[in-house]
Amino acid sequence: MNQDRWSRQVLIPGFGDEGQLNLSESKVAVLGLGGIGGPAALYLAAAGVGSLILVDRDVVEISNLNRQILFCVKDLGISKAEAAGKRLLSLNPDLKVKIVTRDLAESDMFTLLKDCQFVLDCFDRNTDRLAVNRVCMKLGIPATHGFAQDFSGEIFTAIPGKSACLACTLGENFPELDVTPVMGVTTGLIGTAMAATAILNLTQLGDPAIGERIIYDLAFAEIIKIPIKKNIHCPVCMDVRAES
Numbered sequence: 001m002n003q004d005r006w007s008r009q010v011l012i013p014g015f016g017d018e019g020q021l022n023l024s025e026s027k028v029a030v031l032g033l034g035g036i037g038g039p040a041a042l043y044l045a046a047a048g049v050g051s052l053i054l055v056d057r058d059v060v061e062i063s064n065l066n067r068q069i070l071f072c073v074k075d076l077g078i079s080k081a082e083a084a085g086k087r088l089l090s091l092n093p094d095l096k097v098k099i100v101t102r103d104l105a106e107s108d109m110f111t112l113l114k115d116c117q118f119v120l121d122c123f124d125r126n127t128d129r130l131a132v133n134r135v136c137m138k139l140g141i142p143a144t145h146g147f148a149q150d151f152s153g154e155i156f157t158a159i160p161g162k163s164a165c166l167a168c169t170l171g172e173n174f175p176e177l178d179v180t181p182v183m184g185v186t187t188g189l190i191g192t193a194m195a196a197t198a199i200l201n202l203t204q205l206g207d208p209a210i211g212e213r214i215i216y217d218l219a220f221a222e223i224i225k226i227p228i229k230k231n232i233h234c235p236v237c238m239d240v241r242a243e244s
Helices: 016-024 037-047 062-066 080-091 106-113 126-139 184-203
Strands: 027-031 051-055 096-100 118-121 143-149 152-158 212-217 222-227
Touching: 016 184, 027 037, 037 051, 037 080, 037 184, 051 080, 051 106, 080 096, 106 126, 118 126, 118 184, 126 143, 126 152, 143 184, 152 184, 184 212
Parallel strands: 027 051, 027 118, 051 096, 118 143
Antiparallel strands: 143 152, 152 212, 212 222
C-alpha cells in the first residue's frame, strides 16, 4: 500500500494500518452509477477499497449532469459503467474493477454478488431495490439502500440476521415517480453517506446505524432517524440467521 496516499485516514484513532488493510482486501458492489452511486463509488475508490463491481445499463445523457458527478460532457452517449470505471482507475490505478453494462435478473445477482463484503444499492426503481434486498438476505451480505428526491434523501442499512430488511419497511407496491425531481447536492449527500456506511462496516468502526431509516432534509437542515422493527412475518428475512 502507498502509505502517503492513505496517510490522513490511517491517523484516525482505531483505524490505522489494520483498517486500511481491511479496505484494500474488500470487494464492494455499487449497483447504479447515477447521482447516488457516482459519489459513493468515488469515495470508496479514494479510500482504498480494493475491488469494486460497477453496475449500470444506461449511457450518459445531458440530463444526468446536474447530479452525476462521475461524468462530464465528453462522456455523453458512453456507457455509464465503462465511463465510471475509467474515471475511478484514473483516481486509483490499483483498484480492481468489474464492469457490468446490462440489466441484471435476480438470478444474475447471486453469481455477481456472492463474493462481496458489502453492497450499495443505488438503483432508482423499487422492484430492483427489493430484488437486491432479497439476494443480499439470502447470501448474508450487508447492504445499504439509498433514495433521493427534491432536497431530501435517506439511507437504510440491513445486516442479515441482525436487523430489519428493506422488505420490512418498503412494500412491493410502494408508489414511485416515473421521473424523480432532485438536486445534485441531495444525491451527493446520500451517496457519501452510503460510502461512509460501507467503510464503517468494513473496518468495524463507528456506528453504521443498521435497521434505521436515516433521513436527510437539506431544505430544513434536519437529520431524522426512524428505527424499523424486524417484521417477524417478513417473507424475505424471517428465517435469516446472523453470520457467526
